[in-house]
Amino acid sequence: MIRDHVRNFLSKIAQKMITLNLFKTNELQTPMNIRRQQILTRCFILLLVLCSITIGFYIFLSNQDQLVTIEYPSLSKYEILYEQHSSNLLCPCSQLSVSYGRFLNVTFVLHQICKSSLVSSMWLNYLLLVNLNRVPIWTETDFSRDFRTYGASYFQFLATYCLLAEINIEDAQRIFLSTQFINNYLPSQSLFFRQ
Template sequence: MFPSNPPSTDQHQLRNQRISTRIFIILLTLSLAILVLYTSLANVTHTVSISSPTIAQYSQLYSTYPQTLSCACTDISIDYDKFLQVNYTLHQICTSTFITDEWIGYLYNARPTGTLNSDDFRNAGLFIFQALNAFCQLSTQTISNQLTQFYSSQYVSASVTPLEVFQTQTQAFVSQFTSSVTKDFILSLSTIRKTTQSNALLNGQLTNYYLSGDISNNVNAYPLTYGDCGCKFSAVCSYELVIYNSTSKNVQFTVPGIYAGCYVIEALLQSNLQCFYNASCINEIQSYFTYYLSMNLTTLDTSLLVQFRKNSTIEEVVDELMVEKWNSSIVYDGYYNECQPSKCSYSYETRNNVIYIVTTVIGLVGGLVTVLKLIVPRMVRLIVFCIRRCTVNRNAVLPFIQLQLLVH
């Protein structure tokens, strides 16, 4: 493979040419073997793109290539209402008969004629349930207004968010919303209560102060007391409402859980609804109203209680925005359709196929042969030259060494 030009008959040159040919064949064979082995065992990364994939295609691709799948969104900002709905269930008192106009009208029309004490249920109950109705309406209105703002918020994502991550994020959004709206409501109510108490505002029902005039036409306000607590020093003085005998003014019945106090709101917040889970208690109350105006009432249902108890105070209920249970529903299809990914791409690692290996080897053979043809003969000549030099030097030194041995 390495003939001289012109052809030579020198045995040394012919031997060098034969050695070069053999070394060339050996190195070429080894190089090709290494090249084939490397290209067949090496891992390569393939990238695949899919245009406008459906959600079914995306789900299948994500289950197979979760680490490398990427789908860029056409619309990166999506309103919450496109994929998220927040529902809630108020405490059952807000859907019961006890806050309706019918019940409040019954309390007003069926009570006995004549003057009733301010702490008589037949008098104070009218205001208690009106205030309870107001709390239910206020809770509903507050949640509705906050939901309008919440739904107008936008979810921003440059690429499609996987379902599991999306669910976790949206649940966090809902939790943050419910916590925020509840705290804002409590803060507003607390501000109103503290303002009312600190300014000792006169209650319209005169349950904190009573007014009295003197001979000089001056009107004086005198604080009322509830037990050992006086409204002059505390706005939360209260005790349970009672029902008096119309003639003797003796207490005939104490309404369990319903309180009278300096302010209707403060008394209501300390009250609970345990009596209205009990048919006997309701019937006992109705027995002190006018019989010909009787009203069919249904007790509250204990099976509907989720986070509250029968004896939970109204303040505990109001502190949760009167919501018994929050529910949220996530529509992932809605999010995906709004995102509208125009293309999905994923990559995976695999081994080279036979065609790639053959073409790669064929493409490199020419260069490999050229390099070996340039290197091998020169390498052989260099090695032969070095061997000859070593042989000549050894032959020159050997007689001198023998002479030295003879002398000694």
């Protein structure tokens, strides 16, 4: 009995599907027009089902971004996340600006001549105190002279040059380290080094 009801119900649905006409018009309904309208109805339903299935697969199979918040990640955790999700990783900074001196250590080394005894005050005093009257005559020729006669001014110039270089570098270092690095998101390592 239930089987007959189900069979009868399915038969009615099949008959309705065969005779379904969504494009019925008020014009003269000839068998040819009705047949065309039923074919259009079937094509429309088929396209509707295919589009629905395609959209469903697209939604199901497409990658969807998911917002995950990690509070205060370590540097190693951030680097791992950056390797995996570099295109859409955001790491907002807790401070908008920070001085370079907080995270950089810049040192400089002057040329070794600037730390040698050739620019020391003891050497410069020795050269300045040379009694030029005691320099033997035989040391002065057309091609050579005792460097002590003019060496004091050269070494004094070199000492002054080294001192000015050191002062300028220290000033530039102080200014750079107090300069503010401003960014609202943590940049990638390569972008940071390019800046």
